[in-house]
Amino acid sequence: MKQTVRAVVMIVLAVVGGPAMAVTPQHFEDPAQQRQYEQLLPELRCLVCQNETLAESEAPLADDLRREVAELVRRGESDAEIRAFLVARYGDFVLYRPPVKTVTYALWFGPFALLLVGVGVWFTVARRQRRMGAAAPVLSADERRRVRALLERDEDKAP
């Protein structure tokens, strides 16, 4: 019991404590700015470790970018202005939610197009099978008799 509790505590500490230690905290006088900062970071990509957000990355560049974002927040810039600042330097790639424009149409609408294709294929296959099923009788009377005979023979052999 005691061991279980200890294990649980250690797992919780490992999960909660890991990211907390990695990131230099930024402090804000205004709680609204603190909120803005915390909401903005998970939407931004760390360029060095590309599958991490700025909120969680330990890379030195991520820390620099957090410092930059924090300063813009303190200066009272809006979310859109801060995003524009980063996009001007690193491109749309820094945004985890890329803007909808011509080059990102495939990204935004591709999955739905594929889904439509899938539904189309499913319908055609289903309809074809239904048509073929209706055309041919499943078993003729003669075949039915043979099946019954085989099944009965098996039942006789059963222990």
Place this chain on the structure above:
Amino acid sequence: MMRFVAPLIGFLVLVALLYVGLGLNPREVPSPLVGRPAPAFVLPALEAGASAVSERDLTGAPVTVFNIWASWCAACIEEHPVLSAWVKRRDLPLVGLNYKDDPDAARAWLARFGNPYHKIAVDREGRVGIDWGVYGVPETFLVDRAGIIRYKHIGPLTPQVVAERLDPLIDRMRAEAQR
């Protein structure tokens, strides 16, 4: 007949997509800075007593090479002989940005490997690096006479990159500047 052809076409499309997609380098993020004016900066020079370095040091010549490097960067050592030989061969002005580095370590690095730079700006905080969209040292920019960024290479320069991408562009930029 269609029963076999349709899946085969689908398969070939998938193979083509994967062939192209997996061949791309995810580190090569297209820079929004290409085609735009060089971001402004004023930074102290690495050499003691030299005047400050600014974006104006990147304009004027038909092609100026702007190379981001640091003494802590292993790939910079790998790139160094390629970069040095290239700027010498093509007679290119080379400006360096010493990125997030200790100036003493940077000077020791240059003393050890040689200094191909005409000017070096010191960006200790990495602020100018952010304005230039730097995220992986070394990076190399080509700036034209008007101060427009024409090319960005991320990662160490190799003889292949120089021959296939940079040299042809330099020929073009020099031809443009003569017009």
